[in-house]
Amino acid sequence: MSSKVAALYIRVSTEDQTELSPDAQKRLLLDYAQKNDMIVSGDFIFTESVSGRHAQKRPEFQKMIALAKQPSHPIDVILVWKFSRFARNQEESIVYKSMLKKDNVDVISVSEPLIEGPFGSLIERIIEWMDEYYSIRLSGEVLRGMKEKALQKGYQTSPCLGYTAVGHGKPYVINEAEYAIVSYIMDLYDNQNLDETAIARRCNDLGYRTKRGKLFERRSVDRILGNPFYCGTVVWNGVEFEGSHEVRLSRERYEKRQKLITSRKRPVKARNVSACKHWLSGLLKCSVCGATLSYTGNNKCPYFQCWKYAKGFHKTSVALSVKKAEEAVISYFDQILDGAEFTYVCKKKKTDYSLQIEQLQREISKLTMRESRIKEAYEAGVDTLEEYKNNKDRLVSDRLELTAALSQLLQEKQAEQPDTEKILKEIRSVADVLKNPDVGYEEKGNLIRSVVEQIIYDKESGKMSFDIIIS
Missing domain, CATH: 3.90.1750.20 (Putative Large Serine Recombinase; Chain B, Domain 2)
Known part of the structure; x- marks a missing residue:
């Protein structure tokens, strides 16, 4: 009978401190191969230090499996110190062992000998289940230890750049x-x-x-x-x-x-400013179809045009020279700063106070009904004067507490309204940058996007509609 060719798979996990070192595992595997007349080539020894929970994250393991499945059938058996070295996940262990079995490649644990037959297979499944259970329990222990370390203000995350x-x-x-x-x-x-x-x-x-x-x-x-x-x-x-x-x-x-x-923060389909050709690129929209006006033309006479018109989707040209577009935007900001009325949308997610206020108001209404009932109970002789007094004091206390909570919510709702002066200050800072010829288009593009979501251009009337947003 010819000698079998064996591959050695050696794995250590940084989580498990009780396992043998790579050198110790290698020595035991080579001893087993020699005693059982197996040939081991230096190219067929695979070593890695990684968790065994996920096979996809073990490059040496994947390399070994690919080698074993080659049509040339280079190896006959894979030797491991324990089945847990092959896999800590029972499902993956069964899948990979079955895959290897089809190519007549066996997986042998030198420290966990199995008998032939169905009982041996049963013992192997039990070992795999115990290995997975141990891995899950160990992972939980490690996680708890790390959390406790974090609660004790210990540093354990990977350090960031710097x-x-x-x-x-x-x-x-x-x-x-x-x-x-x-x-x-x-x-x-x-x-x-x-x-x-x-x-x-x-x-x-x-x-x-x-x-x-x-x-x-x-x-x-x-x-x-x-x-x-x-x-x-x-x-x-x-x-x-x-x-x-x-x-x-x-x-x-x-x-x-x-x-x-x-x-x-830009919409999902919006491009980065650095990928645009002008600081208004992506902001100007067509009033006919709602599509973006694309920057077009040479340096002498650049202009914006609806890309859908350019593709033939509709017949109305919405061409606008870059010079006129810039002047219109700056003029609009100047009008706002001079006192013109304007509308805006608060981009910051608002707290919905209406439900909370409505709930508190209902609770206060219920108190009025309860106050009426305890009075009726006293007058009917059901409650004594002492009981009536205690019930009344409790309801007065509840009313004071609910009224204070309602007042607090109303104040918070009022405070959440944006300050007009702050809004004008943001617009002024953006307008100053847009007027500065020394500022690059990237900076201008980023700043205008902090106060403008889109600008709809109506070619027929020559007017622009601005959607002002405030964070």
Whole structure:
């Protein structure tokens, strides 16, 4: 009988501290192969340090399975120290073992010998179930330990760009080279009004990379701009606390940026300003069909035109020169600042006070009825004077409490109404930037989008309708 060719699969998990080291596992597997007349090539030894819960996340495991399923049939058996090294998930274990069985490849645990027959298969299923149960229990224990560490204000998340972990739950320290990139990103967004995509492009052009050494993209810039860790707040899995690490970003600047991010949040299908050819691109809409007016033409006579008209969807041209469009927008803002009336929509999600107010008002009405009933009960001789007095005092106390709650809600509802002076201040700052020829179109585009959602142009009347939004 010819010798079988064996592959060794060696896996250690960082979560499990009771398992054998990779070298110890390798030694035991090689001893077993030698005693059972199996051939092991150096190319057929697969080692990795990763959890066994998900096979897709184990590259060496996948490489071994692909090798075993080759038409040339290079291996006959896979040796593991324990079945738990092969998989911690019973479903995946059965799937992969069945897959290998079709190619006549066996999986053998050198420390868990099985007898032939159905009873051996039953024992193997029980072992797999126990392995999965242990993994789930261990995962729960680890999660509880990490949560307790977070509640004790310990640091355990992966450090963000600009910080380096020192271990043992101690506060992270600033990495000066990385933090310079973070500062650059924040400055471009906060002070130069560039959008996230444009910032990512600039970072990549300068050779900057993310914490994992990858190119920057919009979402990686988003994470940096919205990460409260930079202003002192540590967040882990729902647990939040004020950390003791060094902070260079003020809370005021961070909160101001979050409001800015909310105001600049674009609709799902809207393009980034950095991808537009003009600061009005994407804002101008056709009054005929509602489509966007596209920037068209050369540098001598650029204009906007409905893209659906250009494609032949309708017969009405809605052409508008860039110069006239810019003048009309600036003129509209000037009219508002000079006192002209205008309407706006508050973009910030409002609290619905009406239901709460209505509920409180109903409760107060019920109190009036109850007061009448206790009086009738006293007059009818059902309640004594002492009982009537106690009931009346309780209802008076309830009325005072409900009235105070109602008054508080009415005050909050009134306070939520935007301040006109604040709105005009935002519009004035945008108008000043639009008039400045030294400011780039990206900055102008971002700023106007913080107060204008869309501008509908009616070619026939020559008028524009502005949808003003306030965050």
